[in-house]
Amino acid sequence: xxxxxxxxxxxxxxxxxxxxxxxxxxxxxxxxxxxxxxxRKGRTxxxxxxxRGRGRVSIAALICAKPGRRTRLIYxxxxxxxxxNEPKGFTVxxxxxxxxxxxxxxxxxISLVWxxxxxxxxxxxxxxxxAHEDWLLVYRFPAYAPxxxxxxxxxxxxxxxxxxFTVHGIDxxxxxxxxxxxxxxxxPDLLNGFIAETGLMISGPA
Numbered sequence: 001x002x003x004x005x006x007x008x009x010x011x012x013x014x015x016x017x018x019x020x021x022x023x024x025x026x027x028x029x030x031x032x033x034x035x036x037x038x039x040r041k042g043r044t045x046x047x048x049x050x051x052r053g054r055g056r057v058s059i060a061a062l063i064c065a066k067p068g069r070r071t072r073l074i075y076x077x078x079x080x081x082x083x084x085n086e087p088k089g090f091t092v093x094x095x096x097x098x099x100x101x102x103x104x105x106x107x108x109x110i111s112l113v114w115x116x117x118x119x120x121x122x123x124x125x126x127x128x129x130x131a132h133e134d135w136l137l138v139y140r141f142p143a144y145a146p147x148x149x150x151x152x153x154x155x156x157x158x159x160x161x162x163x164x165f166t167v168h169g170i171d172x173x174x175x176x177x178x179x180x181x182x183x184x185x186x187x188p189d190l191l192n193g194f195i196a197e198t199g200l201m202i203s204g205p206a
Contacts, residue, residue, distance in 0.1 A: 018137070019066045019106045020202065022195075023114035024151035025090060027058045028162065030173060054082040055170035057177055058089040062102055063150045063191055064110075065202045071191040073154065073184050074102050079174045092119045096128055099136065109135040115149075116140055153194025154184065 057079050064072040076098050080088050087094075103110055114120055120140070129138055146152045161180040167173045184190065195202060 018109040018111045019064050019069075019102075021065075021102065021106075021110050021112045022063045022149055022151045023060065023112060024149050024154070025058065025060045025117065026155045026158075027056050027089070028173065028177060029056045030054070030167065030170065055173075056080045056088070057170065057174050059177065059181070060090050060095065060098055061151050061154045061181075062098070063154070063194060064102065064106055065192075065195060066106075066108075067202060071188040071195070071202075072106065073181070073191055074098070074105060075154075075181050076101075077174055077178060079170050081170055090119065092122055092124050092128075095119055095125065099132075103135055109137070111137045111139065113139045113141060113149075116143065148198055150191075150194040150198050150200070153191075153197060154181075157184065157190070157194075 057077055059075060059077050061073065061075040064074060076090075076094065078087065078090055078094065080086060090098075099110070099112070119125060129136060141148055158177070158180055162176070167176060192202075
């Protein structure tokens with residue numbers, strides 16, 4: 001992984017005193033993922049889905065881990081209604097606001113690990129990161145390595161909770177996803193499981 005940030009942040013204190021934060025983005029449109037369900041023998045269940053308009057819900061999630069602290073899930077969503085001049089996904093400013101919020105909620109420095117999404121590596125973002133190097137150190141995942149990112153577990157879990165959903169618009173879908181993600185915030189054991197699936201162990205110094 002490639003790191004950016006100030007040399008003064010690369011210290012023993014930073015290694016054990018900062019939160020290790022894994023970031024990833026995903027999204028869901030109005031077509032529900034299909035899942036198995038129970039039905040009477042010989043009667044295939046039919047799910048009536050009302051597609052009213054077009055759109056997509058974009059989601060950015062942070063899994064935040066630190067030895068001796070409860071693992072946290074912090075997320076933001078953006079609904080795209082297919083309106084003129086409406087952003088289709090997260091902008092650089094959105095990611096900056098998310099990281100600022102995470103820093104405030106976690107109450108300490110952050111070692112961030114994310115991919116090379118254009119918004120992550122843009123000149124604007126690089127300048128912003130350099131201006132916040134007193135609390136932010138950034139690493140990048142290797143290309144095409146989702147198995148290394150614990151945040152991928154959030155999407156896999158969320159998908160199972162969205163099987164066969166029925167909604168009548170993008171705002172209703174946004175509320176449904178928010179409800180499902182909020183329940184994950186109260187499951188640090190499950191978040192730790194997502195981390196363990198990558199082979200990573202979060203522990204403090206001996």
